[in-house]
Amino acid sequence: MLSFTPLAILALMVPRGVPVGAPPAVAACEAVQRIELAVAPVTAARELCVSPGLVTSLRFDAPTVVELQDEVRFEEVVRVRRLLTLMPPPDMVPGERLRLTVRFEGDTSSSGSSFVLVAHPGRATHQVEVYRDKRTRESFLREVVQERARNAQLREELARTQALLGQSGGLRSLIASKTIGYSGVRAQVLKSKVREPSDGGLSVVTGASYRAEQSMAVDVLLKNSGSEPWMAAGASLVDARGEEMKGVKFHQEDVIAPNEVRSVIVEVATAEAQAQGELTLRLWDAGGRAITIPEVPFP
Structure with missing residues (x-):
């Protein structure tokens, strides 16, 4: 059983700030991103995913000149005419x-294209392909080959997962792991005294407790009045x-x-003889x- 701890955190958006919490929403951090400047011009800066310790390369279809904010802070910046690696x-x-x-070299009609490294x-x-005009036929062919390889890898991973699921799960896994024994799983309806909302606005509607050979659990139905x-x-x-x-786990x-x-x-x-x-x-x-739910009985 897994434990989940989701946090709703808002990132602070400033040009050079140091916000605390999760990064702002951005298009999924794809391994390869392709951008056609002439086909889909935008006024806002395009966002690119970066991360300390990971290399990001920008490949252009024509020679360029680039300006990087706070370049002195970067661990590594390598420029060539059509490639920027950082x-x-x-x-x-x-x-x-x-x-x-x-x-782009020779382009005096604009102030350039802006990107934001997030x-x-x-x-x-890992790789950003930037096209001044439309993409070439060769670029589309490369993408097809890459997608085919990616789909083949996903199919292999799916086959392995399905094979593992076919070997485990259900009652056979519980029996094999000795989680349940001859006495099976016993249950008891929870008669909680927490019917009025707590300070957090929570109250118990109903619930049940369970005990098996090597573990016990309680399932509570909570109402949020907050x-x-x-x-x-x-x-x-x-x-x-x-x-x-020790070792308490939970799932919501x-x-x-x-x-x-x-x-x-x-x-x-816990062993059946414990936690009585x-x-x-x-x-x-x-x-x-x-x-807080007191006096929770277990069978």
Whole structure:
């Protein structure tokens, strides 16, 4: 069971700022990006994905002159007439933006084309093909070959995944891993006392607890009476002696919007003879909105 901790973070947009949080939305960081300046002229600067430690190369169909904002900060910049290879500043943080201006040699009719290098954590476009006019036939043929190779790789990965799924899953995996034994999985309806909204606006609608040979879990249906969406960022189970159980994992399919009801599942690996009696379950989100559910019984 996986643990999800989504955070809604807004990036601060400034030309040379150092925003905190996730980078701003940008077209998917494709491995190869192709841009035809004459076919789709735009007034705003085009955004390119870069990342510290990863090389990004821009390939032009004609000789160019380029100007790079804060070039002295870059780890590496290599120029030739039709190629610019760069490695972003090592201190470039996610969301930071640096401007790149490109002028084709002999073109005195415009101020050039602008691009914005947007820092992403561990993601970068490795090659950018920039065409002053329309793309050539050879360029389209190269793209077809690359897409075919990519699709073949994806098909191989899909086949491997399907083979693994065919070998695992369902009751056979639970039996093979000794998660369930001869006694199977026992369940008990949760009769929670948390019916009124907590300080975080959360309350329990219903739920159930489960115990198998090597693990136990509780599934609670929560209602969000607050004004903001809620998503679990952490969970804990505490026994009657005040000791917190180790290795607690949780799963929540989607955020709980205001006035909506959704399930949160909490699981912990433990032998059947352990963790007897009632436990206290606590759930909280990234902003600290929490709910404490006492006296959770397990079969």
